[in-house]
Amino acid sequence: MRHFEYSRAGDVGQAVANHAAMQNTAFLAGGTTLLDLMKIDVMRPAAVVDINRVELKQIDALPDGRVRIGALVSNTDLARHAKVVADYPVLAQALLSGATTQLRNKATTGGNVMQRVRCNYFRDGVSPCNKRTPGSGCAAVGGINRSVHAVLGTSEHCIASHPSDMCVAMAAIGATVTVQGPKGTRDIAFADFHLLPGDTPDKEHALMADEMITHVTLDAPLAGAKSAYLKLRDRASYQFALASSAIIIRLEDGVIKQARIALGGVGTKPWRAPEAEAQLVGQRPSPALFEAAASAAFKTAVAQSHNAYKIPLGQQAIVRNLSTLVA
Amino acid sequence: MADHDNPETPHACPSCPPPEPAAAPSRRSFLMSMGVSGLAVTGGGLIPRGQVQAAVPVAAESTAAPVAATPLAPGEQTVTLVVNGAKRSINVPPNAVLLDVVREKLGLTGTKKGCDHGQCGACTLHVNGTAVNSCLSLAVMHDGDEITTIEGLAQDGTLHPVQEAFWAHDAYQCGYCTSGQMMSAVAILKDARIGRDDASVREAMSGNICRCGAYKNILAAVQSARTNMPKVS
Numbered sequence: 001m002r003h004f005e006y007s008r009a010g011d012v013g014q015a016v017a018n019h020a021a022m023q024n025t026a027f028l029a030g031g032t033t034l035l036d037l038m039k040i041d042v043m044r045p046a047a048v049v050d051i052n053r054v055e056l057k058q059i060d061a062l063p064d065g066r067v068r069i070g071a072l073v074s075n076t077d078l079a080r081h082a083k084v085v086a087d088y089p090v091l092a093q094a095l096l097s098g099a100t101t102q103l104r105n106k107a108t109t110g111g112n113v114m115q116r117v118r119c120n121y122f123r124d125g126v127s128p129c130n131k132r133t134p135g136s137g138c139a140a141v142g143g144i145n146r147s148v149h150a151v152l153g154t155s156e157h158c159i160a161s162h163p164s165d166m167c168v169a170m171a172a173i174g175a176t177v178t179v180q181g182p183k184g185t186r187d188i189a190f191a192d193f194h195l196l197p198g199d200t201p202d203k204e205h206a207l208m209a210d211e212m213i214t215h216v217t218l219d220a221p222l223a224g225a226k227s228a229y230l231k232l233r234d235r236a237s238y239q240f241a242l243a244s245s246a247i248i249i250r251l252e253d254g255v256i257k258q259a260r261i262a263l264g265g266v267g268t269k270p271w272r273a274p275e276a277e278a279q280l281v282g283q284r285p286s287p288a289l290f291e292a293a294a295s296a297a298f299k300t301a302v303a304q305s306h307n308a309y310k311i312p313l314g315q316q317a318i319v320r321n322l323s324t325l326v327a
Numbered sequence: 328m329a330d331h332d333n334p335e336t337p338h339a340c341p342s343c344p345p346p347e348p349a350a351a352p353s354r355r356s357f358l359m360s361m362g363v364s365g366l367a368v369t370g371g372g373l374i375p376r377g378q379v380q381a382a383v384p385v386a387a388e389s390t391a392a393p394v395a396a397t398p399l400a401p402g403e404q405t406v407t408l409v410v411n412g413a414k415r416s417i418n419v420p421p422n423a424v425l426l427d428v429v430r431e432k433l434g435l436t437g438t439k440k441g442c443d444h445g446q447c448g449a450c451t452l453h454v455n456g457t458a459v460n461s462c463l464s465l466a467v468m469h470d471g472d473e474i475t476t477i478e479g480l481a482q483d484g485t486l487h488p489v490q491e492a493f494w495a496h497d498a499y500q501c502g503y504c505t506s507g508q509m510m511s512a513v514a515i516l517k518d519a520r521i522g523r524d525d526a527s528v529r530e531a532m533s534g535n536i537c538r539c540g541a542y543k544n545i546l547a548a549v550q551s552a553r554t555n556m557p558k559v560s
Contacts, residue, residue, distance in 0.1 A: 003402065006421030006467055028468070035424075035463045036444050048421070050468055080520045100534025101511065101521075102451055102460045237533035 001038050005047035012180050012214055015051045017025065020210040022047040022180050027212055029072060030106035032099075041125055042132060043116075050114055056110075056214055059083065065220030071110030071213045075166065078109055088218060090227035090246045094169035094264075097231045100238050110213035112194065113167060114205065117160035118148040118240055120233070130157045130201040138201075144304035148240055151314070152298070153268035158201030161265055162194065163240050168264035169229055171272045172246040174219035179314045181211035190216070194269035222258055225250035230321040232313060233263070241265030243314040244322045249280070256280045263297065266314040273297035276318060285326040287319070294318040363377050374419070374427045388424035406470045409433070411479030419466045426450045426461035429476060435479035437506045441536070448535035453477045453509040458514035459533075477506035480513065488555035489513050489548070498548035508535045512549045525550065 005022065009015035019025045026045035028034055029052060037043040045240035054227055056070035059081050067083055078084055079095035099107065121139035128137030140159050152159040167190075175190035188206050195203055207213070227248040233239040246263035250257045259280040263271040275295035283289050294315035301311045348527070399405065404419040410433060410537050426443075429435050429452065438461060440451030445460040452461050453475040480487035489512045499505040515521050515531045522528075528549055529542075537545065 001422040001424070003420065003422055006404075006465075008467075009471075028465075031463050031465065031468070032445055032460075035465065038422075039443065050465075052468055096530075100448065101515065101531045102444055102448060102458050102534045103463075105457045106459050140499060237530050 001035075002041070002044060004038075004045055005187045007047070007123075008050040008053060010053055011262055012054055012056070012212065014055055015049050015132075015212055016181055016210055018049045019045075019212065025049060025210075027051050029108040029111040030074070032103050033111060037116060037123070040123060041129045042123055062217070066217050068215050068217045069109050070215055071108060073109045074258060075104040075107045075112060076101070079104070087132065087221040088173060088227065089168070090172060090229050090248060091166070091169040091218070093229035094165040094231075094244075094246060097229060097241075097244075098165040103231060109166070109216055112164055113213060114172075115164055115214065116204075117279060118163045119160035120144065120148075122160060130197075131160070131204070134200070134202045142305060144306060145304040147234065147242060147266075148305055149307050150268045151266050151301040151303055151307060151310045152263070152271055152303055153196050154304070155199065155201070155268075156199045157199060158197035158268065160197075160201075160268065162271075163271050164270060165213075165229065165241060165244060165264055167194070167270035168217065168244055168262045169240075169246045170216065171262035171270040172227070172248050172268060173221075174218075174260070176217045177213055178217065179211040180214050180217040181208060187212070191272060192269075195315045197268050222248055222250050222260075224252075226325050228321055228325055230317050230324075232317055233265075241308055245314075245317040246319045247306070247318070247325060249322065249325050251285070251326065254284055256258070256285060259293075261293070261297065261318060262315055263317070266298075266301075266310050273318075280322075281305065285322070287323070288321045290322045291315075293322070330354060350406060374423050374431050388510055404467060406466050408433075408466075408469055409471075409473040411475055417466070421465060421467050423466045424462060425452075425464040425466045425469060425474075428466040429461060429474070435476045435478050439506055441504070441507075446536070447504070447507075449504050449507040450510060451510040451535065453510060453514060456514070456517075458511050472542055473509075480509065487513065488557070489516070489552045491555070492548040492552035496544045496551060497538075497547035498541055498544040500541050504537045504539075508532070508537065508545055511535050512545075512552065516549065523553065543551070 007018045007020055024045055025047040026034055028048045028050045045158050055074040058070045059073055060068045061083055062068055067080060075095050079092045085092050107289035109253050120130045121142055122131050130138055138158055145159060148161050149159045177188045177190055177193045179186060185297050195205060225248050229246045231241045231244040233242055241264045246262045248260040259277045261273045261276045263273055276293040279293040279296050295316060298311050298315055303311060397418060399418050402420050405418050406415055407414060407416045415433060421430055429438050438452050439449040441447035443462045445463045450461040451458050454471050480490055489509050491510055511532055521531050525543055525546060528546060
């Protein structure tokens with residue numbers, strides 16, 4: 001690992017100031033992405049601001065029914081929190097389906113939101129990659145793109161899928177990302193936080209210079225709804241999703257009143273599927289209806305050379321999850 | 328080589344000093360005595376330059392010996408860790424990884440380096456009682472933290488119930504992943520939030536890869552140790 005300047009921040013203000021004091025600075029939380037990528041020389045910060053001592057480890061139920069999660073709450077603690085287990089099972093399940101016990105113990109809420117893609121061409125340090133070296137091209141297009149590449153939201157410049165499970169659940173739940181920077185704090189809708197690759201795959205999120213995530217606030221849970229996360233992958237544990245679905249659904253007298261569907265493993269960002277949701281609302285559950293919703297979710301899908309299977313697989317991730325939820 | 332490792336073997340080399348009576352069977356101490364300079368050269372990549380030579384004399388000492396802080400080299404800072412109950416102050420550069428510091432500067436080589444990227448679990452140790460991958464931590468992040476390594480599990484010469492169970496169930500073949508497996512097992516058995524059934528244990532242990540495939544016996548060992556775990560207050 002290259003040398004870098006290290007500082008430890010005691011509060012958010014100090015963290016932001018330290019970050020702004022130098023060019024090419026990274027915030028260090030759990031380190032499970034950053035240190036991994038620094039070891040393979042893909043991320044090369046000149047300075048690292050350690051925010052682990054900042055007091056952002058609380059989970060608070062807000063009076064309006066929302067739940068505010070500190071950026072440094074570990075994935076383990078979030079998944080096991082009584083409120084999350086009771087009111088957001090889809091989030092608890094998504095978190096526990098990701099990584100491993102040890103990694104979840106280190107990984108943080110803010111860090112998970114910020115995690116980088118698993119594309120081999122991004123990680124290898126030498127292949128053309130517009131995320132790593134803007135303008136160099138994308139080796140994944142036409143390369144090996146079976147497992148960690150998307151069919152939704154891709155561009156000719158980048159096709160890497162977003163790797164997070166947690167974010168898929170948050171996309172379904174609805175959330176707000178609170179950030180603090182030199183100019184103060186602001187809220188960003190979760191749906192607007194991650195950016196599509198487009199012509200600028202190196203721009204992955206809506207953070208501005210020296211801004212730091214301080215909280216993620218979940219929308220209030222839908223009363224009377226059921227939710228679940230279904231993750232399909234090459235092995236049963238410790239593997240990134242080939243396709244996953246986070247679904248929240250509420251029925252009344254046998255009719256679907258509300259539905260929220262988000263997809264993982266298939267999109268270049270945590271992928272909300274409003275077209276699929278629209279198919280369901282006002283209808284009675286049936287296999288044909290679920291197939292129609294799944295089909296709508298992938299209407300704009302574009303298969304790459306090795307991942308065409310993700311389109312039917314992703315559809316099945318929706319159908320199976322829905323079928324289990326309404327059974 | 329077996330002669331060097333077996334204290335029961337008659338001392339066969341007339342020109343060699345007699346073995347230390349209390350010496351642990353140690354391939355490592357043999358290597359250390361044979362090639363301090365060689366190790367310093369070949370091992371130079373792990374903890375950044377200048378650190379390895381300082382590390383070797385420390386590593387050769389008893390693991391229980393306190394490590395005195397030495398003058399700071401440029402770019403270094405002093406970090407105090409409570410390692411297996413003993414306070415250890417060490418000087419490290421910011422990019423020194425906790426795993427490498429534990430092994431090279433503290434001489435606690437029971438914690439293993441496998442993939443070095445959080446994918447295999449061989450480096451699992453406890454930070455303030457929580458199991459983490461030490462390969463994905465910087466030592467400077469842990470100033471003041473309590474670190475427990477595999478060397479800290481046994482108490483007063485008595486193996487931890489998890490160590491006993493791994494032994495009894497033959498829960499290893501080559502042994503390289505074993506210390507990480509046991510550190511994960513101890514943390515899992517203490518964590519009431521993790522289910523007691525086999526499926527939950529398998530899932531919770533899935534961050535520890537065993538290339539020999541001893542998973543069946545590892546699972547049996549973990550479940551068997553459950554009944555003998557020290558009561559958590």
